Amino acid sequence: MALxxxxxxxYRIWHYIYLTICTFVFFFLIAPLFVIFPLSFNAEEFLVFSxxxxxxxxxAFSLRWYKDMIYGTKNPWGLAAKNSFIIAIFATIxxxxxxxxxxxxxxxxxxxxxxxxxxxxxxxxxxxLIISGVAIFFFMAKAGLAATHxxxxxxxxxxxxxxxxxTVTATLSGFDHSVTRAAASLGSNPVNTFMKITLPLIxxxxxxxxxxxxxxxFDEVVVVLFxxxxxxxxxxxxxxxxxxxQLSPTILAVATCLILLSTLILISAELLRRRSERLRxxxx
Amino acid sequence: xxxxxxxxxxxxxxxxxVSLKKAEKKNKIKAFLLVAPLLLFLVIxxxxxxxxxxxxxxxxxxxxxxxxxxxxxxxxxxxxEELPPEEVYRSxxxxxKLLAENQQHxxxxxxxxxxxxxxxxxxxxLFRQIKRKKIDESISIKEQINKLHKxxxxxxxxxxxxxxxxxxxxxxxxxxxxxxxxxDGSITQVEEDRRxxxxxxxxxxxxxxxVTLFSFFMGYPIAHLLATLPMKYxxxxxxxxxxxFWTSLLVRTASWMILLQQQGLVNDFxxxxxxxxxxxxxEMMYNKxxxxxxxxxxxxxxxxxxxxxVMKTISPSLMRAGKSLGGTPFVAFWKVYFPLTIPGIxxxxxxxxxxxxxxxxxxxxxxxASGTLISxxxxxxxxxxxxxxFASAMGLMLLTGVLVIYWIxxxxxxxxxxxxx
Numbered sequence: 001m002a003l004x005x006x007x008x009x010x011y012r013i014w015h016y017i018y019l020t021i022c023t024f025v026f027f028f029l030i031a032p033l034f035v036i037f038p039l040s041f042n043a044e045e046f047l048v049f050s051x052x053x054x055x056x057x058x059x060a061f062s063l064r065w066y067k068d069m070i071y072g073t074k075n076p077w078g079l080a081a082k083n084s085f086i087i088a089i090f091a092t093i094x095x096x097x098x099x100x101x102x103x104x105x106x107x108x109x110x111x112x113x114x115x116x117x118x119x120x121x122x123x124x125x126x127x128x129l130i131i132s133g134v135a136i137f138f139f140m141a142k143a144g145l146a147a148t149h150x151x152x153x154x155x156x157x158x159x160x161x162x163x164x165x166x167t168v169t170a171t172l173s174g175f176d177h178s179v180t181r182a183a184a185s186l187g188s189n190p191v192n193t194f195m196k197i198t199l200p201l202i203x204x205x206x207x208x209x210x211x212x213x214x215x216x217x218f219d220e221v222v223v224v225l226f227x228x229x230x231x232x233x234x235x236x237x238x239x240x241x242x243x244x245x246q247l248s249p250t251i252l253a254v255a256t257c258l259i260l261l262s263t264l265i266l267i268s269a270e271l272l273r274r275r276s277e278r279l280r281x282x283x284x
Numbered sequence: 285x286x287x288x289x290x291x292x293x294x295x296x297x298x299x300x301x302v303s304l305k306k307a308e309k310k311n312k313i314k315a316f317l318l319v320a321p322l323l324l325f326l327v328i329x330x331x332x333x334x335x336x337x338x339x340x341x342x343x344x345x346x347x348x349x350x351x352x353x354x355x356x357x358x359x360x361x362x363x364x365e366e367l368p369p370e371e372v373y374r375s376x377x378x379x380x381k382l383l384a385e386n387q388q389h390x391x392x393x394x395x396x397x398x399x400x401x402x403x404x405x406x407x408x409x410l411f412r413q414i415k416r417k418k419i420d421e422s423i424s425i426k427e428q429i430n431k432l433h434k435x436x437x438x439x440x441x442x443x444x445x446x447x448x449x450x451x452x453x454x455x456x457x458x459x460x461x462x463x464x465x466x467x468d469g470s471i472t473q474v475e476e477d478r479r480x481x482x483x484x485x486x487x488x489x490x491x492x493x494x495v496t497l498f499s500f501f502m503g504y505p506i507a508h509l510l511a512t513l514p515m516k517y518x519x520x521x522x523x524x525x526x527x528x529f530w531t532s533l534l535v536r537t538a539s540w541m542i543l544l545q546q547q548g549l550v551n552d553f554x555x556x557x558x559x560x561x562x563x564x565x566x567e568m569m570y571n572k573x574x575x576x577x578x579x580x581x582x583x584x585x586x587x588x589x590x591x592x593x594v595m596k597t598i599s600p601s602l603m604r605a606g607k608s609l610g611g612t613p614f615v616a617f618w619k620v621y622f623p624l625t626i627p628g629i630x631x632x633x634x635x636x637x638x639x640x641x642x643x644x645x646x647x648x649x650x651x652x653a654s655g656t657l658i659s660x661x662x663x664x665x666x667x668x669x670x671x672x673x674f675a676s677a678m679g680l681m682l683l684t685g686v687l688v689i690y691w692i693x694x695x696x697x698x699x700x701x702x703x704x705x
Contacts, residue, residue: 105318128642
């Protein structure tokens, strides 16, 4: 952002102060993530940079915590990762199906009580997690689903659908309904029209909502803490226990893997957003 | 003229109006059927259980069901200054005898003990007498019970039983505000040094408020920079906001635990620039400093993203117009740009505040003893003391607060401005 040449000195100074503040805030946001990366390769057991690491001595770095994460005998990370992925995948599928259907209905002109229904559908996003956790726990305990995968998947569908509803409704707001009418006039039945015309067009919105649902489930700890038994432990639960008891370098190895995963998700979300904007004809 | 000219008919002879209404209704049902599965699912698994929380929080039926005859007899007890009449004693004795036969008397004793200290001892005494069949039902029960212990001769204890009669109680809500029903039934505050819940509520509000404030002051400049920079730079900088946004909350908390520890990088830096000596490195974790720093960083993206999406829509020519009309850049910013960003500020502050008020993972990990917030307390009663009705009551108090904030926001700004990235 170059300043025009006629800017007065005091506004120049202000401008540079503003840029300094921005730099500081960006640093504050991103820097903490980069601390974890080098420390997870620490050869020692302490969570500080050793003298060797500061001097870039190759002996001070090792992969022992990654080995411990994968092969460690007492480590629950394998089970936790398996559970986390299974739960997140099923929760995402459930959220996508229920959320997309609801968004299609909500986008219809004919939908009665739209405001009230929308408020109900996105309420799990507004209600503080701890309250959702208590309420969902009461339901699962009564239904006999506490400490089961099914219970956790259902709980995560509750928390994930609002994201799908919001992103798909947003995608549908720019949707040209004349294409579905054209398909209908050409003799296509509604299901066929949806699969061949509507779905491909709203797919970016559906997938990006699905990504939100996946991350919500994969990162969720408050509700799972109420619901999970020993068999249903997930990565967030293990991280929570680990951070509370003893901050070990193995946790940092797991954290590094999670940062890599979130980078992947960020890239896909960003690509989807651009594709969806292109499809909706928003070019800025 | 016949009615044919007044009504337009479709080909099959039905008036157009009727036919249209029919089609409209069909569309309505179709739209509703699409929403129905999710709505039904949420109502059963989520909305009803929140209602269930409310029922649990006010439920006091246990004791109502245990002493049905007693409460019936107590309706005739008029002079509350004196001990209840013989009839009440007899009904209580009969109720209690039935409970003792079903091994339920212990629960009653514990419940009454909560109402008034010392009940457990005297109900146990009564139980032993009943077990040994020492109570003669043919003579006055009142006299026999009164002889057992002096507390039975104290009207306060009978009043305590009477207070438990209604099947619903707001006692749990009062407890959440550090108040209770006194022996004469009036609402009293607990002693000053035992008002723990009020401290927690205030601390929760304080932390949520300051985290929102910090996020706003840090988020506003960078959202502005992101919205005004050319696309190719802003996309790159956007990663700094989006990567933390997509990264696990626990990972970010872990990184702050490493940074803020006494031998951590932040303290290293302070020592290096000579701000503090190497021996007296300040404690930055397990206190409020840690909570504020970590929560602000974690919630900052929720402030930046709504601000950014609003600022993106403000045309730069507006600022230029303001300046060309004689305003200094400050005046142009304050009078033109800032008012246009208010919907974004509202959405960002609402999101951050609501998220912060229900937070407990990060404060529990980096906040130490002063990091206990109201959510921690709810989790504690759910998992440790198993006082679920109290946890429900506090949860609903928190929920009411959030809904009030949401409602105010909706009145002022409108909810439609919430966007995700």
